[in-house]
Amino acid sequence: MKNLSPPRFPLLAAGGGAALCAAVVAASCASADRAALTSATGTMSAPAASLGKTLTGEAAKGDWSTDAPGLRRKLTTADLPPPYSTDSANNGPGRVPQPEGALPKVPAGFTVKRWAGDLRNPRVLATAPNGDIFVAESQANRISVLRDADGDGTPETQQVFFGGREAMPKPFGIGFYPLGKNPKWVYVACTDRVVRLPYQNGDLVSAGKLETIVDTIPGYGQLRGGGHWTRDLDFSRDGKTMFVSVGSRTNVDERNEESERLRALIYAFTPDGKNGRVYASGIRNPVGLAVQPGTGTLWTSVNERDGLGDHLVPDYITSVKEDGFYGWPWYYLGPNQDPRHPGAHPELKNKAIVPDVLLQSHMASLDLAFYTGKQFPKEYQGSLFACEHGSWNRSRRTGYKVIRAILKDGKATGEYEDFVTGFVVNDGNVWGRPVGLTTAGDGSLLFSDDGSNSIWRVTYTGNKSRRVAEADPQKTVSKPQPKS
Numbered sequence: 001m002k003n004l005s006p007p008r009f010p011l012l013a014a015g016g017g018a019a020l021c022a023a024v025v026a027a028s029c030a031s032a033d034r035a036a037l038t039s040a041t042g043t044m045s046a047p048a049a050s051l052g053k054t055l056t057g058e059a060a061k062g063d064w065s066t067d068a069p070g071l072r073r074k075l076t077t078a079d080l081p082p083p084y085s086t087d088s089a090n091n092g093p094g095r096v097p098q099p100e101g102a103l104p105k106v107p108a109g110f111t112v113k114r115w116a117g118d119l120r121n122p123r124v125l126a127t128a129p130n131g132d133i134f135v136a137e138s139q140a141n142r143i144s145v146l147r148d149a150d151g152d153g154t155p156e157t158q159q160v161f162f163g164g165r166e167a168m169p170k171p172f173g174i175g176f177y178p179l180g181k182n183p184k185w186v187y188v189a190c191t192d193r194v195v196r197l198p199y200q201n202g203d204l205v206s207a208g209k210l211e212t213i214v215d216t217i218p219g220y221g222q223l224r225g226g227g228h229w230t231r232d233l234d235f236s237r238d239g240k241t242m243f244v245s246v247g248s249r250t251n252v253d254e255r256n257e258e259s260e261r262l263r264a265l266i267y268a269f270t271p272d273g274k275n276g277r278v279y280a281s282g283i284r285n286p287v288g289l290a291v292q293p294g295t296g297t298l299w300t301s302v303n304e305r306d307g308l309g310d311h312l313v314p315d316y317i318t319s320v321k322e323d324g325f326y327g328w329p330w331y332y333l334g335p336n337q338d339p340r341h342p343g344a345h346p347e348l349k350n351k352a353i354v355p356d357v358l359l360q361s362h363m364a365s366l367d368l369a370f371y372t373g374k375q376f377p378k379e380y381q382g383s384l385f386a387c388e389h390g391s392w393n394r395s396r397r398t399g400y401k402v403i404r405a406i407l408k409d410g411k412a413t414g415e416y417e418d419f420v421t422g423f424v425v426n427d428g429n430v431w432g433r434p435v436g437l438t439t440a441g442d443g444s445l446l447f448s449d450d451g452s453n454s455i456w457r458v459t460y461t462g463n464k465s466r467r468v469a470e471a472d473p474q475k476t477v478s479k480p481q482p483k484s
Contacts, residue, residue, distance in 0.1 A: 054415055061311050061360060063396035064424040069107040072406070074415040075314055075358040083339045086309040092392035093400075094429040098452055102431060105422040106458055109377070112420065115446060115457035116146055116155055122448035122455060124232065124367055124436040126174040129181045130201040131441030134161065134174050135448060135455065136188070138230075141165040143174065143188060145204050146455070151442065153457060161186070162197055162206040169193075169219070173232035173289070177271055179239050189231035189244055192219025194273060213273025217246055218262050228285040228303070232367065235271065237296040242269045245300065247285030252305050253329040254340050264328050266300065266320060282326040282352065288367035288386065288436075292319075295410050301368040301386050302355070304332065306393040308339075315365040317386055317405050318355035319412070327352035356405075356412035363399035364391040367436035375443025376460045383407065385419065387434035387447060400424050402434050402447055420458065423451065 053072070055062065060073040104112045121139035128134060133146045133155070142163025146155040162168060173189030176199070185196040186206075193215045198208030220229055228247025235242055248264040250257060266286055268279040279298075288301035298320040304313040305328070313332045327333065330341045331352040337344075359365055368386040376383075383404050390399030402420035406413045423432030433451035440446050445458040 063360075063394075063398045064400065064421075064427075065396075067401055067418050067421040067424075069105050069110075069418050069421055072415050072417045073360070074413075075360070076414065077333050077336070077354060077358070079358075080314075080333065080336065081309065081311050083308045083312055085311065086395065088307045088309060089393055089395040091395055091397070093390055093397065093433075095433075095451055096425060096429045096431050098431045099425060102425070103422060104420050104432070104456060106420055109460060109462050110458055111461050112456055112458045113153070114452075114454050115153070116158065116455040117453065118158070119144070119448075119453045119455065121450050122435065122453060123230075123450065124172050124174050125438040125446055125448055125455065126176070127438045127440060128176060128201065129183065132202070132204075133438065133440065133446060133455070134186070136171040136174055136436075137163075138170050138172055141168050141170065143168070143171055143186070147204070153444075153459075157204065159204045161204065162210065167210050168195060170229055172230045173234070173244075175233050175235055175242075177235060177239070177242075179235060179237075187233060187242070189233040190219070191229045191231055192217050194231075194233060194242075194244060194269075214244065214269060214276070216262075216276070217244065218249070218259065228287075230285075230287050230366075232287065232289040234289040234291050234298070236298075237291060237293075240270065242271050242273075243267070243279060243289050243291075243298055244269065245283075245286040245289050247287065247303070248328065251307060252338055252340050260329075266298075279322055280320045280324045280326065282328045282331075284328040287365065288369075290368050290370055290384070292384075292410065293370055293372060293382070297410075299368060299384065301365040302326075303364055303391075304361070305329070305338070306362070306391075310394050310396070311361050314358040314361045315363050316355035316359055317357040317365060317368060317384070317412070317416070318353075321353060324353050325351050326355065333358065357414055357416055359388070359403075359416065360398045362391040362394040364389040365399075366434070368405075369437045369439065371445060372439045373443030373445070376445070380404070380460075382410070384412075385437055385445065385447075386416075387437055389433050389435060390430060397424055397427055397430070400430050400433055400451075402437065420447070420456070423449075 055073045060075050106112045120137045122135050123138045124136045126134045135144050143161045145159050145161045147157040148155045170191040171188045175187040176183035177185045186199040187196045193212050195212050197206045232245045244267045246263050249259045253260045266280045269276050285303040286300040290299045302316050304315050330344045334354040335349045366387045366389045371383045388399040388401050400423040404417045404419045406415040424430050432449045435448045435450050437447035448455050
C-alpha cells in the first residue's frame with residue numbers, strides 16, 4: 001500500500017498469530033422552500049411543483065418538511081457555507097410510537113407494508129442464496145433469520161441463528177462466503193472483531209463452531225459526536241478480498257489520540273482474516289459498504305463530522321479509491337480545512353478526495369445496497385439505495401428516509417432522490433429510523449427500521465393511483481427465542 005506519510009502500525013491476524021503491517025496513513029492518526037403541504041398526521045411533504053425537478057444550492061439543503069418520494073437534490077462543494085455559519089445544535093429526536101394513520105410514503109406505482117416486527121434493534125439485512133433474510137439485531141447481540149416459505153409477502157419463521165454478547169458483541173455487517181449459490185460461511189462484523197459460522201443453504205440455526213478470524217478491530221465507544229461502533233463488511237467480486245469498515249473514536253480528533261490510529265479506515269483482508277492492509281483512509285465513519293455488481297467498485301456511506309453548524313459537513317456516498325484519502329480529520333470534501341486543525345498537514349490538502357454524492361448534513365447515512373432485482377422498473381435496476389437514520393446536530397430535522405443515489409452508466413451524477421419518507425411526526429419527534437436494506441429473492445426491497453423495530457417491504461405494483469400501501473400492524477411473526 002502507498003503511504004501518504006508514516007508511521008506504520010501492526011495488525012495481528014487472529015488464529016495464526018502472525019504480525020501484519022497495515023499502512024495506516026497519517027490521515028487516520030488524528031481521524032427551500034419552506035412552503036409545504038400538511039397531511040392528516042401532521043407530517044409535511046414537498047410542494048408538487050418541486051417533484052420532477054432537482055433542487056440545488058440552498059433549496060437542496062432543506063429539511064424533513066421538504067422531503068417527498070421522487071424529489072431530487074444535488075449539492076456540490078460550491079454550496080458549502082463557512083464553518084460556524086449557524087450554531088451547533090443539540091437536537092436529538094424524540095422517538096414515539098407510530099401515530100394512527102401514519103404510513104411510510106413511496107413513489108407512485110410502489111407500495112410499502114410492514115414485513116416483520118418483534119425485532120430488537122434491527123440493523124443490517126442480508127439475503128441468503130435460498131431467499132432467507134438474515135438480520136443483525138445489534139443490541140440483542142444476535143443474528144436472526146426470517147423466512148417467507150409460501151411467498152405471500154410475510155415471513156412465517158423468525159429464528160435466532162446465533163447470539164451471545166461474549167461471542168458476538170454488537171453484530172452489524174453480514175456476508176455469505178464463498179460468493180454464489182452455495183456459501184459455506186456466514187461472516188459477521190462485530191464491533192471489535194470479524195467472526196464466521198459454518199452455513200449451508202436453508203440453515204435456520206448455526207450448527208457449527210464460531211470462528212474469530214480478525215480480532216484486532218478497535219471497538220465500542222458509542223458516544224454522541226463520535227465513538228462509532230458499527231462495522232460493515234463485503235467481498236470483492238473475485239472473492240479474494242474482504243473489506244471491513246471502522247469508524248472514528250472521536251468527532252474530529254482534536255487531541256491527536258492514540259486510539260484513532262487504527263480507525264476512520266476501510267481495511268482489506270483475505271477472506272481468512274489475514275494479510276490485513278489499509279484500503280482507504282480519512283473516512284470519519286464509513287458505516288455501510290457495498291460492492292457494485294458488474295464493475296466490482298467498492299462504495300461506502302459515510303457520517304461526516306459535527307460541530308460546524310447546520311449545513312456542515314455534508315454526509316456522503318462515494319465510490320472508494322484504493323489508497324484514497326478522504327480528509328478526516330484535517331480536511332473535508334476536498335481541500336477544506338477543518339478550523340479545529342488550523343494549518344495542520346498542508347501536504348495532504350490537495351490529496352483529499354471529493355466524494356461522489358454529497359448529502360444533506362447530519363442525515364446519518366447508514367447502510368447502502370445495490371438493487372439487484374427485476375421487479376422494479378428499469379430505471380431503478382442497478383440503483384444504489386441508502387438508509388438515512390437521522391442525527392442530532394441540526395436545528396431542523398433531516399434524514400429518517402431511504403434515498404436513491406442517481407447513477408448513469410454505473411457512475412454517480414451527484415444527485416440523489418427521496419424514495420421512502422414519512423417517518424417524521426414533527427420537528428421534535430420521529431417514529432421510524434431506517435438502517436439497512438437488501439433486495440429480496442422476489443425482487444422487492446426490504447429495509448430495517450430500528451425506530452419501530454420493524455422490517456418494511458417495498459414492492460412495485462404499477463398502480464399509479466397509489467402512493468402508499470397500508471402497513472398491516474396485525475401481521476406479525478413468532479417472537480425469536482434467545483440463544484446463548
